[in-house]
Amino acid sequence: MTLAVSVTVERWPVAGSFIISRGAKNHVDVVVCNISDGTHKGRAEATPIYYEGESTEKCAEEIMRFATEHPDLDHAVLLQNMPRGAARNALDCALWDLECRKTNIPLWQVAGLPEPGPLISAFTISLGQPAIMEAHARQAALDGHELLKLKLSGEHDLERVAAVHHGAPDARLIVDANESWNDLDIAAEAAQLAQYSVELIEQPVSAGRDHLLSGVRSPVPLCADESCHTSADVERIAPFYDAVNIKLDKAGGLTEAMAMARAAQAADMKIMVGCMLSTSLGIRPAFALAQLAQWVDLDGPLLLAKDRVDGFRFKSGEILPAESLD
Secondary structure (H helix, E strand, C coil): CCCEEEEEEEEEEEEEEEEECCEEEEEEEEEEEEEECCCCEEEEEECCCHHHCCCHHHHHHHHHHHHHHCCCCCHHHHHHHCCCCHHHHHHHHHHHHHHHHHHCCCHHHHHCCCCCCCEECCEEECCCCHHHHHHHHHHHHHCCCCEEEEECCCCCHHHHHHHHHHHCCCCEEEEECCCCCCCCCHHHHHHHHHCCCEEEEECCCCCCCHHHHCCCCCCCCEEECCCCCCHHHHHHHCCCCCEEEECHHHHCCHHHHHHHHHHHHHCCCEEEECCCCCCHHHHHHHHHHHHHCCEECCCHHHHECCCCCCCCEEECCEEECCCCCC
16 A cells, blocks of 8 residues: 655754753754555654764655655565664654554554553753752752663763762662763773662763673673664674663664564663653654663653643653643
């Protein structure tokens, strides 16, 4: 069946600014893909991965070009013929949504995932001076967030983590090194951070330099992010990491993300499901997958100045299922 595909680009302001070691963002641009069979319409959102050279314009063009060249779209055609990334994510998740609309069956059942329930999601503390991060952590704790994710840079990280712990002493912590610990003694860094309720260290070394973790005995589990994009990468990085962060934009859709989860489970690795900055539409399929995860980081909509109407509800650190995203 030939499907009609359309795509739009939207800009959503960030609440304040979102700061990591690569820079600051005060808005996020997303692509929204619509697929129709003439009766039903599937819809999905994706966020281009800017540090991989993606942009909304390129993704929109890629979506329309691929749809024109492959009018009989399905998940297998996408996986076999389209590179991973945000454009494929938008098409893949729109196809899943179309199937849900046609069958009137929720995504978790269509995809064979567990029935969704509320999840504790990490709340991100942007990179900044220790005193500023401490203040943000204190407010986050007052707002009910019990799991915080800290953006680090490889410099003064211990001070930042100590400050956040001081501001939110009862919070569980995830730290994201963003590939900045190449020249550090990672086991020693992890040992120092463990005293501050840090329970996961994300991407300590640069992608492609995972061998630096060979033989490292870290008291805190290490999680691959930029080093692991698809299920094909899991076996390669498994000797160096304890967990993998699955992001649908990075994997190129829910179909490949589920394959990543199965590969991680087979390798006895734990799972984190994360996201880029996005609205609730962008994390809807990720929320279904996150039912399999030990750590969830789906606060993208919470970091925006506003979200879509009837999006996910965030309450006391929990993310609650959305009613509708039409």
